[in-house]
Amino acid sequence: MATKLPSVDVVVVGVGWAGGIISAELTKKGYKVVGLERGKERKTEDFLNGHDELKYAHRKELMQDLSKDTLTFRNKDLEEALPMRKMSAFSLGTGVGGAGVHWNGFTHLFLDYDFQIRTKTIERYGESKIPEDMTLQDWGITEELIEPYFKTFVEMAGTSGEQNPLRPRSWDYPNPPMKVTPKMKRFIDTTEEMGLNPFISPSGNLSQNYTNPDGVSRAACQYCAFCDHFGCEYGAKSDPLVTVLPVAQSTGNFELRAHSNVLEVLHENGKATGVRYINVLTGEEYIQEARVVILSAYTFTNTKLLLNSKIGTPYDPVTQTGAVGKNYADHFLSMAFGFFDDEQFNDYAGAGALGVSLDDYNGDFFDHTELDFIHGGLISISQVGNRPIGSNLAPLGTPGWGAEFKKQSLYYYNRQMMVFSQTPMMPNRYNYLSLDPTYKDEYGMPLLRMTVNYSKQENNAHKFMTNKCAEIMENLGATHIMAFDQQGDYNIGSFVPEHSIGGTIMGEDPATSVVNNYSQVWDVNNVFVLGASTFASQSGVNPTGTLGALAYRAAEGIDSFLKEPKLLV
Amino acid sequence: MTEKEEKKFTRRTFMKNSGITVGGILLGWGVSELFGDDQKKGTSTETVDLSHTHASGAHASEALLVFTLEQYRVVEAAVERIFPEDELGPGAKSLGVAVYIDHQLNTPWGNSSRDYMVGPFKQGTATQGYQGRQTNAQIFMMGLDALQKYTEKNYGDKFYILSAEQQDAILVDFENASGENKVQIDGISSSQFFQMLHSLTMEGLYSDPVYGGNKDMGGWKLKNYPGHQMTYVNIIEKEEFVVMEPTSLSSMK
Numbered sequence: 001m002a003t004k005l006p007s008v009d010v011v012v013v014g015v016g017w018a019g020g021i022i023s024a025e026l027t028k029k030g031y032k033v034v035g036l037e038r039g040k041e042r043k044t045e046d047f048l049n050g051h052d053e054l055k056y057a058h059r060k061e062l063m064q065d066l067s068k069d070t071l072t073f074r075n076k077d078l079e080e081a082l083p084m085r086k087m088s089a090f091s092l093g094t095g096v097g098g099a100g101v102h103w104n105g106f107t108h109l110f111l112d113y114d115f116q117i118r119t120k121t122i123e124r125y126g127e128s129k130i131p132e133d134m135t136l137q138d139w140g141i142t143e144e145l146i147e148p149y150f151k152t153f154v155e156m157a158g159t160s161g162e163q164n165p166l167r168p169r170s171w172d173y174p175n176p177p178m179k180v181t182p183k184m185k186r187f188i189d190t191t192e193e194m195g196l197n198p199f200i201s202p203s204g205n206l207s208q209n210y211t212n213p214d215g216v217s218r219a220a221c222q223y224c225a226f227c228d229h230f231g232c233e234y235g236a237k238s239d240p241l242v243t244v245l246p247v248a249q250s251t252g253n254f255e256l257r258a259h260s261n262v263l264e265v266l267h268e269n270g271k272a273t274g275v276r277y278i279n280v281l282t283g284e285e286y287i288q289e290a291r292v293v294i295l296s297a298y299t300f301t302n303t304k305l306l307l308n309s310k311i312g313t314p315y316d317p318v319t320q321t322g323a324v325g326k327n328y329a330d331h332f333l334s335m336a337f338g339f340f341d342d343e344q345f346n347d348y349a350g351a352g353a354l355g356v357s358l359d360d361y362n363g364d365f366f367d368h369t370e371l372d373f374i375h376g377g378l379i380s381i382s383q384v385g386n387r388p389i390g391s392n393l394a395p396l397g398t399p400g401w402g403a404e405f406k407k408q409s410l411y412y413y414n415r416q417m418m419v420f421s422q423t424p425m426m427p428n429r430y431n432y433l434s435l436d437p438t439y440k441d442e443y444g445m446p447l448l449r450m451t452v453n454y455s456k457q458e459n460n461a462h463k464f465m466t467n468k469c470a471e472i473m474e475n476l477g478a479t480h481i482m483a484f485d486q487q488g489d490y491n492i493g494s495f496v497p498e499h500s501i502g503g504t505i506m507g508e509d510p511a512t513s514v515v516n517n518y519s520q521v522w523d524v525n526n527v528f529v530l531g532a533s534t535f536a537s538q539s540g541v542n543p544t545g546t547l548g549a550l551a552y553r554a555a556e557g558i559d560s561f562l563k564e565p566k567l568l569v
Numbered sequence: 570m571t572e573k574e575e576k577k578f579t580r581r582t583f584m585k586n587s588g589i590t591v592g593g594i595l596l597g598w599g600v601s602e603l604f605g606d607d608q609k610k611g612t613s614t615e616t617v618d619l620s621h622t623h624a625s626g627a628h629a630s631e632a633l634l635v636f637t638l639e640q641y642r643v644v645e646a647a648v649e650r651i652f653p654e655d656e657l658g659p660g661a662k663s664l665g666v667a668v669y670i671d672h673q674l675n676t677p678w679g680n681s682s683r684d685y686m687v688g689p690f691k692q693g694t695a696t697q698g699y700q701g702r703q704t705n706a707q708i709f710m711m712g713l714d715a716l717q718k719y720t721e722k723n724y725g726d727k728f729y730i731l732s733a734e735q736q737d738a739i740l741v742d743f744e745n746a747s748g749e750n751k752v753q754i755d756g757i758s759s760s761q762f763f764q765m766l767h768s769l770t771m772e773g774l775y776s777d778p779v780y781g782g783n784k785d786m787g788g789w790k791l792k793n794y795p796g797h798q799m800t801y802v803n804i805i806e807k808e809e810f811v812v813m814e815p816t817s818l819s820s821m822k
């Protein structure tokens with residue numbers, strides 16, 4: 001039925017940041033790589049007419065078509081999971097470049113604490129600090145090991161930034177930090193006065209023209225304010241389309257097939273032979289054979305493909321055995337809004353990754369001895385550009401519609417700030433991914449089922465971080481402050497940040513993890529899984545810099561595996 | 570926490586956290602609505618101009634694709650209550666929001682063609698999101714029909730003929746912030762319709778004029794929003810507030 005295609009060295013499933021990096025690195029080394037991407041091809045020119053808030057930010061033009069594939073969701077095992085029918089909580093990427101086309105570009109890196117979170121937590125606070133249901137485990141990688149790959153990633157991407165005072169690096173960002181707006185200046189001055197350690201957020205919007213080590217030249221950011229949810233018409237945003245993919249193409253070793261949705265990984269006797277995929281336009285099915293199969297199709301597809309292909313042992317929360325699907329986590333926002341009666345900001349201007357951050361309440365940079373949670377979050381202020389459909393905020397007590405709503409929402413449109421923390425969920429025994437028994441995707445494959453809720457850890461961390469944000473907002477001098485310190489249940493119908501991690505986690509032990517620190521699957525050695533699905537725990541920062549770094553490490557591993565196929569150590 | 574901090578803290582307002590995005594995008598919603606807070610509604614005494622019909626010679630793209638003229642009038646009156654004309658400037662009616670909504674119902678969004686519409690359809694929990702089988706356009710039209718019937722039944726007249734207070738009272742019933750469930754609609758909830766009407770109003774006020782609303786960029790002007798600009802590199806560091814003449818996507822042809 002399915003047409004068999006000639007075998008290649010490597011087949012890459014999903015061509016976003018992770019798939020793009022691996023394709024560039026392996027084709028540069030001379031390997032023949034086929035990239036299969038379910039969405040369409042895209043180029044910078046597509047975004048010339050792109051300053052359209054309705055189309056991109058609200059109708060989510062660049063995001064996954066849920067009529068073809070979605071996931072099902074429930075808070076706990078006792079409930080029946082139901083499909084996410086509308087794109088509300090997640091903005092999942094699709095198309096060549098993946099979510100790397102429409103991301104903001106904040107390029108924070110995971111903390112040293114994160115990679116050895118179990119060991120370091122026990123060292124400082126003792127084992128009793130870790131609640132029974134918190135399935136906290138080390139990643140099987142150390143800060144020393146990952147550090148050089150961080151550097152490779154930021155140089156490829158052209159990240160603009162300055163040193164974080166709490167965690168200076170041995171290298172500098174290749175470009176100076178972004179311009180400082182009055183809001184940012186105020187945040188810096190205020191938080192410094194409070195004894196905190198702000199730094200300009202590392203940004204994937206270029207602060208100046210830049211040529212990267214691969215020889216790719218790009219133009220500087222214009223602060224156009226149509227960045228997150230949008231593509232960049234200047235190529236100023238670090239995006240696979242203008243960095244790694246042209247490099248892969250230029251080798252002549254890369255074949256990119258768009259509209260190609262992968263359905264399963266084929267394998268026998270512990271070895272993958274290739275993948276089966278469908279051309280979503282014609283309905284034709286193909287088998288692409290390869291020596292190495294790389295899954296870089298984001299957290300949900302990565303986990304779904306392993307489960308549907310019966311690779312690895314599915315995680316079971318009751319017996320706590322198996323690892324595929326384990327340790328799903330996300331971020332949530334803890335924040336404070338401030339309204340300024342007597343000031344106006346040029347808030348229509350901005351850039352995707354324009355802002356200031358501080359790590360004082362992130363990771364283990366502060367003492368948790370007296371606190372009933374671990375970790376914390378990166379606190380930031382950002383100026384991405386207030387767009388008018390989505391921004392109708394007014395102080396508490398303002399009606400939601402009518403003359404007073406009109407008056408207040410217009411008045412405060414350019415008179416507000418938000419201080420927020422990306423607070424991580426910690427891994428929990430009962431938060432996991434599995435296959436749905438009822439619902440299927442357009443191609444007949446079972447949907448991925450997400451079971452997730454917040455626990456005491458999240459509720460306590462949220463309260464604490466909200467307080468810290470509100471404290472800063474008070475010092476910033478806002479006339480009215482609103483903050484939200486109660487959490488409720490994890491809700492698929494409302495916003496959660498798009499930072500889903502876990503499901504195919506990295507670790508030292510094949511019994512409790514899916515891949516080793518080269519992203520190689522323990523059970524089927526010629527399958528590698530890339531992306532945040534390999535993160536064993538969430539941090540207080542955005543994921544992409546870290547998943548990019550791990551992709552560079554995987555490239556080295558895959559190169560040596562292709563020379564001598566074996567388990568990498 | 571020190572005592573001083575604690576005192577400061579009680580002056581802040583804490584609420585339930587839902588529906589906010591990173592970077593300050595709020596999905597078409599006044600925040601007090603978003604957080605389900607119970608507050609009093611706007612009570613303007615303005616009445617609706619019945620004699621209003623569009624001058625002949627309205628632009629061809631303003632023709633209706635979905636609504637009957639009657640439905641159009643109801644929608645025009647309803648969105649005007651959400652965002653009324655006043656001394657600050659035009660309201661949703663003159664900014665073309667009803668035309669915007671009419672046109673949106675006839676798009677892939679209206680047809681929910683990118684939503685997962687496969688059964689079985691079941692009643693979900695409060696955290697499982699929308700689980701109905703209706704498309705967005707169907708939800709809107711069912712809600713609109715209910716609005717017309719509810720008005721006839723309780724006020725004996727057409728929505729757009731009623732006073733502003735009466736219209737507001739009806740919309741309050743549909744919004745159902747009180748949880749009294751005064752309006753029953755088979756298959757959807759009245760608040761779902763109201764929320765959709767509200768989001769569509771924000772979109773019609775502030776989306777690019779190419780979609781039929783935000784007439785003459787009047788919505789953007791209310792917010793001093795410059796619309797589509799190629800660069801802000803020269804103003805991003807400025808201390809003073811800079812007002813710019815807006816431009817729309819039509820300038821890109």
Ligand SMILES: Cc1cc2nc3c(=O)[nH]c(=O)nc-3n(C[C@H](O)[C@H](O)[C@H](O)COP(=O)(O)OP(=O)(O)OC[C@H]3O[C@@H](n4cnc5c(N)ncnc54)[C@H](O)[C@@H]3O)c2cc1C
Binds near residue numbers: 094532543
């Ligand atoms: C609005 C927004 C803002 C963001 N901002 C930031 C930020 O500031 N900083 C940050 O670090 N992160 C940010 N992120 C997250 C960031 O975009 C992701 O971490 C990153 O893009 C993930 O890269 P990836 O290659 O792992 O996955 P993706 O970019 O999602 O790529 C996966 C690709 O696989 C394809 N695919 C999926 N299933 C299949 C299949 N079955 N067959 C074939 N192809 C398939 C998809 O179409 C997609 O193109 C943001 C995300 C969003 C949505």
Ligand code: SF4
Binds near residue numbers: 204206226230231
């Ligand atoms: S803000 Fe800068 S990087 Fe982002 S889309 Fe605009 S020009 Fe490109």
